[in-house]
Amino acid sequence: MTLKEKKTETKIKKTEPNKENSKHSKIENKKQDIIELKEIEEDSQKIKPYERIMVEVKKLNNYSYLVDKKDGMNVPLKIFASEKLMKKMQEDNCIQQGINVAHLPGIKGFSIMMPDAHQGYGFSIGGVAAFDHKCGCISPGGIGYDINCGVRLLVTNLTKDDVKDKIKPLLESLFKNIPPGVGEKSLFKLNEKELNEVLKIGPRWAINKGYGEEEDLENCESNGYLEDADPNKVSQKARGRGRSQLGTLGSGNHFLEVQFVGEIFDKKTAKTFGITKENQVVVLIHSGSRGLGHQVCSDYLRLMEDAEPELVASLIDKSLIYAPAESKLAKDYFSAMCAAANFAWTNRQLITYQTRISFKEIFGDKVKLDVVYDVAHNIAKLEEHTIEGRKEKVWVHRKGATRAFPPNHPEIPEKYKKTGQPIFIPGSMGTSSYVLVGTERAMLESFGSTAHGAGRMMSRHAAIEKWNGQQLKDELEKEKIYIRASSIKGLSEEAPLAYKDVDEVVKVSDDAGIGKLVAKLKPMGVVKG
């Protein structure tokens, strides 16, 4: 019975109050209701899946914890966290999710959780795991729906004083040039052939079209493209979702922020990154592969599920579904994931192009915006790591974790060979963001990875109930942080207090040595979807 029918039924009852048996039937109905109510209450008490079990964690030092290998775990779980962050982690299910990952076949070393880890689906957000390249597996849930969600930093030749009086028109122009993408059409319309090219060669397509400079590509993780991409492995549905979204920001925690350098901790490294002085204005872009990537993940979860129904039934969490590393399905998924990653890099390239247009509109032709680097924090890659003294090829999954490769690593650009790769850790709206640098220690401790952000600690629903978007906007304006958003309601979901303390997260990364602090960036203006 649909709800509409139900409504009309009650109406009829109301219009016939004099019928003799109506009173009787009302009582009967109520009795029935009470019985059903009791049943529902009993049910909802029974239905408590994933009940939070306090897991015993062993404190190793001020920045890391360990869960020993037991009950079918193939490896132990290592968690990078301070006492404060560990307390937060114990409030949701993320530690159990880290343990679940330790059960997967072919996992090497440790299942790892970053200081900003919180509950995800399958893997926790802030989870890192490496699987044997032959007898391991590839799991879409270990990468996330937003394939190659990532962060790009641009440095400008402007200072805070140049920008502060023009921040409002600047945000207005950025908002106009970079649509948030909800119900909006992209300014870059692609036909089938062009979309194939984007999926195959990534931002190279944009550069060929004149939407950027050659240097932009050099300053991208993997030079902005993964060569294993195969557009044919991306479904029509995913293409449909992606076609109208290239060059759009997306909603949720995606944003573009105009910031200034608040503090420099490591002058030499900062200089190499193009961060030359305090108060220098920079732009941080946080976006991903939009609907195309989400659909690729969804499509392959389904294909893997259909291929191995027995495997699904044996898993604690369906989202942990994987394909054996050498299977055709794993190869197909990886080719599609690479294509989605290329799409995401192109997306951030087009946002960069539009950002440059906006800055030129407001500050004239002399303004320069250079790409420092572009890092992916939802991705899987085949990498070489030293495990128990032996060099091995492994499928490293980073879900809400940033690659943190050290100086002289073959996969980082020439200009960063002496310093290590740049890492960007955005804070929540209105709080600081950080620039870090990759280390040798990260290679030993975390498969060359560190944190990716502040990490949520309060539900969106609770945030909406607690804060009013307009008030939040007003309060930030008092601190001279301006916001241009498509929805005021959406703002309250992203209230800074709904997130963990980013300062604490980067401190753990720095203390553990898996990503060393270089500079602190402070917000001036935010564009949000």
Place this chain on the structure above:
Amino acid sequence: MVSAKLKLKEKQNKKLNEKKKETLNVKIKEKNKEFEFLDHTADVKFRAYGKIFEEALRNAARATIAVTTDITKIIPKKTKKIIVEANTKEALLYDFLGEIIYLVDTEGFLTCDVKQIAITSGTNTETYKFVLRAELIGDLATKYDVHTYIKSVTYNDMLIVEKKNKVMIQVVHDI
């Protein structure tokens, strides 16, 4: 004096009964609710209810769009027919809600109601166990404040509980 006391007691009893009735009414109202949101740190988790699976699906669709925009404001102007095929009920639910999200992404279509949900199952369908046909009713997103964009349906914590006369669906969306 005694009678006065008795009257007072009667009054109190009456009040108590009224209170009981009130709480019962609230509970019954709650029982008839279409959906409710539950706490989830990063994403959106909800339960949708219905007397039968189809009705719960309809309410899950409404909950999904309620994440995206204020669903009470959508004017039911346009209709869209969809077909979803899957091998399990969970997969059917996943794909059904996936379709609703897909339409927001590609056409900016916001669903506010679902009519004529028909699920056929059995051996006559060659490749899939379940085939769902439905008519979505809604409007184009351009006129509404779309505040949250859903990345995907997930299997995380997904539940379908079917009892005689009542069905509960629990879903977490990644946003």
